[in-house]
Amino acid sequence: MFRSSKGTKRRSIPIAVLALVFIAGILAVLLFDYTIHATSTYSFCTSCHSMQITKQEYEDSIHYSNASGVSATCADCHIPEAFVPKMITKVIALKDVYHELAGTIDTPEKYEAHRWTMANRVWEQMISNDSRECRGCHNEERMVTSVQSELAVASHERAREKGYTCVQCHKGMAHKVPEEPDEE
Numbered sequence: 001m002f003r004s005s006k007g008t009k010r011r012s013i014p015i016a017v018l019a020l021v022f023i024a025g026i027l028a029v030l031l032f033d034y035t036i037h038a039t040s041t042y043s044f045c046t047s048c049h050s051m052q053i054t055k056q057e058y059e060d061s062i063h064y065s066n067a068s069g070v071s072a073t074c075a076d077c078h079i080p081e082a083f084v085p086k087m088i089t090k091v092i093a094l095k096d097v098y099h100e101l102a103g104t105i106d107t108p109e110k111y112e113a114h115r116w117t118m119a120n121r122v123w124e125q126m127i128s129n130d131s132r133e134c135r136g137c138h139n140e141e142r143m144v145t146s147v148q149s150e151l152a153v154a155s156h157e158r159a160r161e162k163g164y165t166c167v168q169c170h171k172g173m174a175h176k177v178p179e180e181p182d183e184e
Helices: 015-038 049-059 074-078 083-102 108-128 150-162
Strands: none
Touching: 049 083, 049 108
16 A cells, blocks of 8 residues: 555555456557458459349449459558548448448348449549548559650640549449439
């Protein structure tokens, strides 16, 4: 027992309790890390009904199958690497889980009815962060323009001059571009 400066007794925390708190903290961090990684896998992303709709589009894209054999997965394009943006994205993504469970987007017809809005939300996010996830793999400074078509080289130059970001020209690289709904 310790005495404070005012003469009252203070209890010390037993070492066993501190050890348990420390171990619980480590386990919580490991569980958190496991959950973040597990919910960023291709199998997790495509496990719900609505993602089955876009799964084949992705598997038919250059981001899934290409000459180099390197695939970009859902997480590569939709989940930031940096911790804070990753956590914000994970929290926002809970709405997708909600809408899947609530039946808002659980059939192809319902999904397609909301697809334009969902796609625009993703495009707006990518524009606002200068296509950060695209740039995780694609680096303009390392592009070999000698193997690009003249049109591609000119288009990239114009895009740079206008301050465009990747998604403003490259929509539909892994998923089809939805049709804009008719205004009522």
